[in-house]
Amino acid sequence: MPASSGALSHVRVCDFTGQLAGAGATKVLAAFGAQVIRIEDPVRQGRWDILRGAPPFLDERRGVDLGGGFNNHNTEKLGITLNLRTERGRELLERLVCISDVVAENFASGVMERLGFGYERLRELRPDVVYVSNSGFGASGPYRSFKTWGPVVQAISGLTFTSGLPEREPAGWGYSYMDHTGAYVMAIAILMALYHRARTGEGQWVDMACTEAGATLTGPAILDWSVNGRPMRRPGMPHSNRSDWPPMAPHGIYPALGDDSWIAIACRDDADWQALASVVDPPFAREARFAALAGRLAAQDDLDAGVARWTKEREAAATARALVAAGVPAAVVARPEERIERDPNTAAWGLWPEVRQTAMGRVRVDGLPVHLSRTDWSIARGAPSLGEHNDRVYGELLGLAQSEIDALRGKGVI
Amino acid sequence: MAGPLAGMRVLELAHERTAYAGKLLADAGADVRLVEPPGGCAQRRHAPFAGDRPDPEQSLSFWHYNTSKRGITLELAAPRGRELARELIARVDVVLEGEDPGRLESLGLVATDELARRRELVWTSITPFGRSAPRADEPATDLTLLAGGGPAWSCGYDDHSLPPVRGGGNQAYHMGGHYAVMALLVAVLERERSGLGQLVDVNVHAACNVTTEFATYEWLVARGTVQRQTGRHATVARSAPTQARCADGRYANTGVPPRTSEEFGRLRQWVVDLGLAEEFPEIFLLEMGMQRPRIELWRIGQDEEATAIFAAGRDAIMLIASRLPAAEFFRQAQERGIPVGVIYSPEEVIDDPHFRARGFPTEVDHPDLGRAVTYPGAPYRFLRTPWRISRRAPRLGEHNAEIYGELGLGAEQLSALRDQRVI
Numbered sequence: 001m002p003a004s005s006g007a008l009s010h011v012r013v014c015d016f017t018g019q020l021a022g023a024g025a026t027k028v029l030a031a032f033g034a035q036v037i038r039i040e041d042p043v044r045q046g047r048w049d050i051l052r053g054a055p056p057f058l059d060e061r062r063g064v065d066l067g068g069g070f071n072n073h074n075t076e077k078l079g080i081t082l083n084l085r086t087e088r089g090r091e092l093l094e095r096l097v098c099i100s101d102v103v104a105e106n107f108a109s110g111v112m113e114r115l116g117f118g119y120e121r122l123r124e125l126r127p128d129v130v131y132v133s134n135s136g137f138g139a140s141g142p143y144r145s146f147k148t149w150g151p152v153v154q155a156i157s158g159l160t161f162t163s164g165l166p167e168r169e170p171a172g173w174g175y176s177y178m179d180h181t182g183a184y185v186m187a188i189a190i191l192m193a194l195y196h197r198a199r200t201g202e203g204q205w206v207d208m209a210c211t212e213a214g215a216t217l218t219g220p221a222i223l224d225w226s227v228n229g230r231p232m233r234r235p236g237m238p239h240s241n242r243s244d245w246p247p248m249a250p251h252g253i254y255p256a257l258g259d260d261s262w263i264a265i266a267c268r269d270d271a272d273w274q275a276l277a278s279v280v281d282p283p284f285a286r287e288a289r290f291a292a293l294a295g296r297l298a299a300q301d302d303l304d305a306g307v308a309r310w311t312k313e314r315e316a317a318a319t320a321r322a323l324v325a326a327g328v329p330a331a332v333v334a335r336p337e338e339r340i341e342r343d344p345n346t347a348a349w350g351l352w353p354e355v356r357q358t359a360m361g362r363v364r365v366d367g368l369p370v371h372l373s374r375t376d377w378s379i380a381r382g383a384p385s386l387g388e389h390n391d392r393v394y395g396e397l398l399g400l401a402q403s404e405i406d407a408l409r410g411k412g413v414i
Numbered sequence: 415m416a417g418p419l420a421g422m423r424v425l426e427l428a429h430e431r432t433a434y435a436g437k438l439l440a441d442a443g444a445d446v447r448l449v450e451p452p453g454g455c456a457q458r459r460h461a462p463f464a465g466d467r468p469d470p471e472q473s474l475s476f477w478h479y480n481t482s483k484r485g486i487t488l489e490l491a492a493p494r495g496r497e498l499a500r501e502l503i504a505r506v507d508v509v510l511e512g513e514d515p516g517r518l519e520s521l522g523l524v525a526t527d528e529l530a531r532r533r534e535l536v537w538t539s540i541t542p543f544g545r546s547a548p549r550a551d552e553p554a555t556d557l558t559l560l561a562g563g564g565p566a567w568s569c570g571y572d573d574h575s576l577p578p579v580r581g582g583g584n585q586a587y588h589m590g591g592h593y594a595v596m597a598l599l600v601a602v603l604e605r606e607r608s609g610l611g612q613l614v615d616v617n618v619h620a621a622c623n624v625t626t627e628f629a630t631y632e633w634l635v636a637r638g639t640v641q642r643q644t645g646r647h648a649t650v651a652r653s654a655p656t657q658a659r660c661a662d663g664r665y666a667n668t669g670v671p672p673r674t675s676e677e678f679g680r681l682r683q684w685v686v687d688l689g690l691a692e693e694f695p696e697i698f699l700l701e702m703g704m705q706r707p708r709i710e711l712w713r714i715g716q717d718e719e720a721t722a723i724f725a726a727g728r729d730a731i732m733l734i735a736s737r738l739p740a741a742e743f744f745r746q747a748q749e750r751g752i753p754v755g756v757i758y759s760p761e762e763v764i765d766d767p768h769f770r771a772r773g774f775p776t777e778v779d780h781p782d783l784g785r786a787v788t789y790p791g792a793p794y795r796f797l798r799t800p801w802r803i804s805r806r807a808p809r810l811g812e813h814n815a816e817i818y819g820e821l822g823l824g825a826e827q828l829s830a831l832r833d834q835r836v837i
Contacts, residue, residue, distance in 0.1 A: 068635030155755030162582035174568035264561030331562030369620030
């Protein structure tokens with residue numbers, strides 16, 4: 001992988017984000033060379049971000065600088081402490097905003113206003129600032145003061161409901177999918193606003209509601225309601241291991257030999273089905289009623305039972321290999337170890353870069369699933385320890401003398 | 415007013431892997447020209463259909479993913495089609511394609527050649543495994559990508575005799591689409607300074623891999639393997655349920671239980687206000703929670719008292735949830751500063767008063783239907799350059815005259831091209 005040529009090295013971000021929903025956005029910018037300065041509260045040791053100092057841990061050591069998730073989401077960023085309860089702290093923030101292209105935060109809506117740094121104030125300090133706020137419900141509307149976590153966002157936005165098996169409670173997402181996605185959408189908003197600024201010189205405020213970002217991801221279901229009046233809340237729905245849109249059958253996650261082993265199989269069309277039937281032992285696969293898609297869709301329960309009878313006697317990996325070789329999409333439901341340590345595709349991609357975090361030492365993190373041929377990303381430095389870059393940012397960027405910085409530290413301003 | 419990407423020109427070769435990325439760009443004001451084969455792209459055959467009529471102009475999936483784009487037809491397999499593709503490429507900033515690796519090359523359209531021809535071009539490929547990966551040629555769908563890429567392992571039920579669950583809505587392509595848009599915007603911003611474009615290689619399988627939160631970094635950091643659980647985070651050690659069945663049979667997510675003194679105070683008051691204090695003897699633990707400034711999550715399981723207080727908070731919320739309808743539980747909890755969520759189906763989101771008040775449901779005019787249709791609205795609100803669906807998805811070849819007109823082709827030439835099945 002070529003060293004980063006700093007595609008965004010001209011961009012400085014004043015970063016108040018935390019958790020994954022915010023921190024994940026500025027992580028992408030930092031990987032492309034933006035100077036992201038993460039601002040944390042020295043009084044609470046940065047623990048507004050609940051991942052700071054939270055498990056998983058690399059070894060038996062514990063502490064604010066040792067949280068595995070925090071390290072994963074904050075690679076390549078600079079970290080400073082700043083107490084905004086103090087007059088001097090607010091003054092320093094003003095100076096930092098003046099030299100920043102972007103201000104990013106994912107506090108509950110209204111918090112930046114209360115701190116005295118709403119968009120109007122930010123714009124006085126830096127007229128072309130790009131300010132992106134990412135909250136659960138946005139800056140307006142009856143729920144604007146309501147608070148969310150990833151699973152709550154997923155619940156509200158329809159993503160939990162649409163993930164499950166029929167006649168059972170929702171399975172939902174077994175992780176904060178909308179923290180990842182909120183971060184992606186936030187990064188996109190920042191980049192779009194920077195594009196507009198590059199063309200016109202104009203900055204602006206972007207109000208992002210994570211629940212709305214989530215609700216855009218069930219589009220066809222919403223149109224089925226608004227056009228056809230057909231709700232997703234109806235008997236037999238959802239059945240998200242099947243595929244109605246586009247229609248495919250067989251299409252599902254089937255048992256395989258071994259403990260909690262599963263294989264996903266999708267027949268996109270009749271050719272895939274014929275290829276599968278050539279791999280599967282007769283006679284069930286040769287039944288005439290399954291020859292065409294309409295017949296397979298009409299008898300999906302029988303079809304799935306037949307496929308499952310076959311797959312459960314075999315190892316998932318062997319089945320997947322045989323089907324893929326026949327041209328049928330199939331994949332083991334991969335455990336973390338399988339996809340991280342044993343999938344040549346993720347290793348060849350450089351998907352798990354090793355970083356050095358000052359306190360933790362060497363540890364692997366999520367990389368990016370994209371490569372740019374000329375100005376690729378680079379992730380080598382771990383998340384900042386609390387206040388790790390105070391001297392650099394206050395000294396080199398804001399021009400404070402070391403004695404002043406030491407005094408601020410003594411007074412609890414940083 | 416124009417969107418933030420006004421002035422950006424994009425050529426999208428219609429594909430299920432590009433449609434969402436193209437929509438994000440088009441709704442943000444980019445001029446996205448969607449290229450379909452003369453018979454229409456495959457997504458036009460995707461249900462659901464308006465009025466359940468399986469007609470290529472009635473696919474609601476196609477409608478949703480192709481808003482604000484202009485559409486043309488072009489047969490890339492024809493030599494004249496390839497020439498026209500080159501002329502179209504010469505007029506855009508970004509090419510967005512999701513073809514299987516090798517397909518365009520076999521037709522004589524080689525990304526690196528086009529980049530050599532036009533140094534400022536940003537060529538974005540969205541493929542299942544990346545353009546040159548060891549597994550580049552393997553067939554894949556949303557389901558197999560979510561299974562092999564990690565998300566499915568974490569999703570499902572406490573009962574492991576039930577299969578893992580694919581999250582609904584073709585989300586693998588959303589994951590890939592989000593990364594495609596981030597990466598191509600980085601490339602376009604960089605071009606503003608260097609004048610040079612580049613190749614952007616997007617790997618959907620890798621996007622799934624890095625969209626699994628805890629499952630990945632639990633392994634990377636601590637070699638732990640998470641296990642799926644009903645409606646909540648997959649974890650290494652089993653955790654208590656957070657999904658509650660409410661009094662009306664609908665479900666709610668109870669979020670992270672109270673941790674601060676104020677939260678315990680508000681929860682205790684809620685229990686009292688609902689007349690549930692006698693049924694909930696553990697209320698004294700809520701009172702103990704009010705005495706402590708805060709319970710840090712990392713103390714749970716280590717500090718016995720903190721663990722008991724935290725569990726009592728969770729139990730109190732579960733009890734209340736069982737006594738209220740889901741939507742009422744959600745509103746009352748949030749009004750008391752306790753972050754929980756009602757589990758809405760998609761149609762319930764679009765009808766919720768908050769999203770209505772913010773104007774999230776978006777009316778898009780469909781002149782051919784003689785009415786407007788409600789779509790999901792803006793994922794972000796730009797103060798100066800509003801997000802906007804500028805038009806409904808294009809009918810097949812709707813903008814042939816307009817866009818080929820820009821290349822200097824007149825009605826007669828287009829008619830000949832149509833006869834030759836080139837457009």
